[in-house]
Amino acid sequence: GDSVTQMEGPVTLSEEAFLTINCTYTATGYPSLFWYVQYPGEGLQLLLKATKADDKGSNKGFEATYRKETTSFHLEKGSVQVSDSAVYFCALGAGNNRKLIWGLGTSLAVNP
Amino acid sequence: DSGVTQTPKHLITATGQRVTLRCSPRSGDLSVYWYQQSLDQGLQFLIQYYNGEERAKGNILERFSAQQFPDLHSELNLSSLELGDSALYFCASSVALGLAVEPQYFGPGTRLTVL
Numbered sequence: 171g172d173s174v175t176q177m178e179g180p181v182t183l184s185e186e187a188f189l190t191i192n193c194t195y196t197a198t199g200y201p202s203l204f205w206y207v208q209y210p211g212e213g214l215q216l217l218l219k220a221t222k223a224d225d226k227g228s229n230k231g232f233e234a235t236y237r238k239e240t241t242s243f244h245l246e247k248g249s250v251q252v253s254d255s256a257v258y259f260c261a262l263g264a265g266n267n268r269k270l271i272w273g274l275g276t277s278l279a280v281n282p
Numbered sequence: 283d284s285g286v287t288q289t290p291k292h293l294i295t296a297t298g299q300r301v302t303l304r305c306s307p308r309s310g311d312l313s314v315y316w317y318q319q320s321l322d323q324g325l326q327f328l329i330q331y332y333n334g335e336e337r338a339k340g341n342i343l344e345r346f347s348a349q350q351f352p353d354l355h356s357e358l359n360l361s362s363l364e365l366g367d368s369a370l371y372f373c374a375s376s377v378a379l380g381l382a383v384e385p386q387y388f389g390p391g392t393r394l395t396v397l
Contacts, residue, residue, distance in 0.1 A: 202383040213284065213372055213388035214325075221383075259325065263383025269315070269338045270386060274324045 172197045174262050176273035183250055183280050191245040191276045193234075193260035201264035203227075203236055203243040208257045208275070217245075217258070250280045285309065286389035288373050294395045300361040303392045307354055307375030313337070314356040315376075315386055316348055320369040331356055360394070368396045 177192040195201065205217040205227070218227030223238035232247045245258060260273040285308035295301055307314050316328040318341075327340035331350035342348075345363075350356040360367060370393050374386035 204385060206388075213286075213390045214374075215284065215388065216385045219385055269327060269330055269340070270383070272325045272327070 172201070172262055172264055172271045174260050174271050174273040176258075176260050176276050179257075179275075179277035181276060181278045183278070185252055185280055185282050186249045187280075189245070189247040189250045189254070189278070191258055191260075191278070193243045193245065193273060195241050195243065195260075195262045195271075197241075197262055197264050197271075199264055201262045203234070204261040204263065204270065205232070205234055205243070205245050206259040206261060208259065210256070214259060250278075252280045252282050254278060255280045284387040284389065286373060286375050286387050288371075288389035288392050290392060291390065292393050292395075294397065295363060296397055297363055297365060299363050299396075300359065301363065301394065303358040303360070303371050303373075303394075305356045305358070305373030305375075305389060307356070307373075308387055311375035311377055311387070312354065313376045314350055314354070315374040316342075316356070316358050317372040317374065318369045319372060319391075323369075325372075328358070363396045365396050368394055370394075 173196045202221045204219045206214040207217045208214045218229045220227040220236035226235045257275045259275045261270040287306045312333045315330045318326045328342040330338040348358045370391045372391045373389045376384045
């Protein structure tokens with residue numbers, strides 16, 4: 171069945187460091203891919219999305235490119251800030267019922 | 283603010299009890315999803331409703347049930363509560379079932395503590 175695999179956390183970085191959080195997927199057909207972020211004490215927020223191969227989603231300095239050949243959707247940011255400390259979830263949307271398949275989440279802590 | 287509201291924000295109850303969590307989706311959204319988030323299980327999809335009808339079921343226990351009302355708000359009923367049901371419960375909504383998968387917009391969650 172469809173699945174999403176995210177790199178395990180926690181990830182700890184210093185401010186202004188480069189961030190990569192890996193996400194790979196298994197799916198039949200042509201899924202849509204999403205990154206969500208959950209700040210401490212809050213609900214999940216959509217960060218970015220891509221709906222077809224080679225699409226690049228971007229928001230708030232974060233980017234992810236839908237790579238069909240490697241079945242990946244890695245999240246990147248060139249220079250992280252303390253305020254980026256959160257849990258990041260990769261999700262895949264496919265199938266007739268359109269529900270999302272979620273990764274386990276990757277916790278990011280950015281130190282000043 | 284996602285536009286999805288959930289009440290109550292916190293709920294503390296005892297084992298064996300029953301509680302009801304409420305969700306109002308974003309204006310115009312017809313689909314509502316319920317999720318459970320716990321430290322050991324991560325984010326678990328429970329159930330989805332679309333315009334009043336159940337559309338998809340995930341890892342929802344038989345002790346749990348949900349419904350979506352004509353005004354599109356939804357309620358999640360948890361009964362015979364156990365300690366292990368302590369978790370954050372999120373509601374999310376999306377526009378409709380179209381050709382593509384639309385993003386889901388999450389509410390702030392209800393934190394349930396079972397003592």
